[in-house]
Amino acid sequence: MSEIPAPTTTLTLDEVNPASFDFWLRDDIHGAMARLRHERPIAWHQHPDSGRGFWSLTRFDDVAAASRDWETFSSAYGIQVMTDPEDAARIGIRSMISTDPPKHTKLRAIVNRGFTPRMVAKAEDSVRRRAREIVDAVAPRGEIEFVSEVSSVLPVAIICDMVGVPDADRPRLLDLTNRLLAGGDAEYGGTKESLVQAGHELRDYGLWLGRSRLEHPQEDIATTLVHAEMDGEALPPEDLGPFILLLIAAGNETTRNAISHGLWALTTFPDEKRRWLDDLEGHAATAAEEIVRWASPLLHMRRTLTRDVSFGGVEMRKGEKVAMWYVSANRDETHFEDPYRFDITREPNHQGGFGTGGPHFCLGAHLARREVVVMMRELLRRLPDIEATGKPEKLRSNFIHGIKRLPAAFKPV
Numbered sequence: 001m002s003e004i005p006a007p008t009t010t011l012t013l014d015e016v017n018p019a020s021f022d023f024w025l026r027d028d029i030h031g032a033m034a035r036l037r038h039e040r041p042i043a044w045h046q047h048p049d050s051g052r053g054f055w056s057l058t059r060f061d062d063v064a065a066a067s068r069d070w071e072t073f074s075s076a077y078g079i080q081v082m083t084d085p086e087d088a089a090r091i092g093i094r095s096m097i098s099t100d101p102p103k104h105t106k107l108r109a110i111v112n113r114g115f116t117p118r119m120v121a122k123a124e125d126s127v128r129r130r131a132r133e134i135v136d137a138v139a140p141r142g143e144i145e146f147v148s149e150v151s152s153v154l155p156v157a158i159i160c161d162m163v164g165v166p167d168a169d170r171p172r173l174l175d176l177t178n179r180l181l182a183g184g185d186a187e188y189g190g191t192k193e194s195l196v197q198a199g200h201e202l203r204d205y206g207l208w209l210g211r212s213r214l215e216h217p218q219e220d221i222a223t224t225l226v227h228a229e230m231d232g233e234a235l236p237p238e239d240l241g242p243f244i245l246l247l248i249a250a251g252n253e254t255t256r257n258a259i260s261h262g263l264w265a266l267t268t269f270p271d272e273k274r275r276w277l278d279d280l281e282g283h284a285a286t287a288a289e290e291i292v293r294w295a296s297p298l299l300h301m302r303r304t305l306t307r308d309v310s311f312g313g314v315e316m317r318k319g320e321k322v323a324m325w326y327v328s329a330n331r332d333e334t335h336f337e338d339p340y341r342f343d344i345t346r347e348p349n350h351q352g353g354f355g356t357g358g359p360h361f362c363l364g365a366h367l368a369r370r371e372v373v374v375m376m377r378e379l380l381r382r383l384p385d386i387e388a389t390g391k392p393e394k395l396r397s398n399f400i401h402g403i404k405r406l407p408a409a410f411k412p413v
């Protein structure tokens, strides 16, 4: 099989700016990121819409090195380039993802208790049941809007089941996490202010949920959290709300896009779809991993320098922001053979979609993989001719690799 050549871009090196929200609406993003990776792998970018400038890391090895060196590349001052270190204090919401060890280690140990084998097994059952229900609901129709009717339905249901969010509150939480992570998309607010407002509402919701579980314990993560202790004391309220916010946002806004990109990839690579259909069970695990690599649902995570450092031959200063572009690392030709081939049997596949190591590696990676496997398998088993019938409508964001809408069709059953 011949190697698929790297895609091209019409942008010059200086015109490539992944900070720009509009950049991510283009069709040649992978060509543009390849240009950066080859010609200026560590680049300084100004944020044209919001926030100060920052360093962009585009090679897999650089992203991995920064992820592991948490003492230099701190998470404690915010996680996306749209915000600046001082915004973190203004927003006032510090969840585990925006802390460093040793506090991070303690918080993560607490939430790990919520992800016990028993909880995860329970979640697996509900992933299968929910995926069946989702396909039952659309199967007779033949034409659907895939994101609102399929891909966004499963993750919110699963994480809300696990955390213990009552059914009636879920549409509101879906709306809030959309607004929290909308980047610059006006459909969901699209400003720093709307982001901050959504964050506050989610944090308050988390606090309310926690308090109600103190009075009426259930078998869910919210109950585990309110009964957890840190340094011998109950988890303080200022940690509880953000914790619940993080789980709901992280569980919701990422997996949905993996599933949407998955359908788009199988539509644009019909041979891969046929291969998967020939052995649905056998290819499921490698196909799901490849979907996450291909999709890179989180475009980047941001860190902030705690000291002056010489990194990859570039002098960086304390306080500067650094973006780790997973979307580029996941197409790095020094790390992946034939990276522009969507290959459902790719092995090995040490993809960085869930992070590239270090203390913040995705807590929900196992759950997310199960959701992608079960949802795609259910779709292909029952609606084998399903395909996208139009291009994805993209989210205007430099953080979430989001698809807002994707028309799809299949033979009704």
Ligand code: HEM
Residues within 6 Å of the ligand: 067, 096, 097, 098, 108, 159, 246, 247, 250, 251, 252, 254, 255, 258, 292, 296, 297, 298, 301, 353, 354, 355, 356, 357, 358, 359, 360, 361, 362, 363, 364, 365, 367, 368
């Ligand atoms: C395909 C879906 C998903 C992708 C691509 C994804 C990706 C990521 C990435 C890139 C990070 C940050 C890694 C770093 O900074 O080094 C992260 C962290 C995290 N993810 Fe996921 N994630 C997904 C699904 C989920 C799900 C379903 C949950 C549900 C609980 C979840 C919960 C978290 C949490 C709590 C963190 C913070 C971990 C920490 O700070 O220690 N994620 N995820």
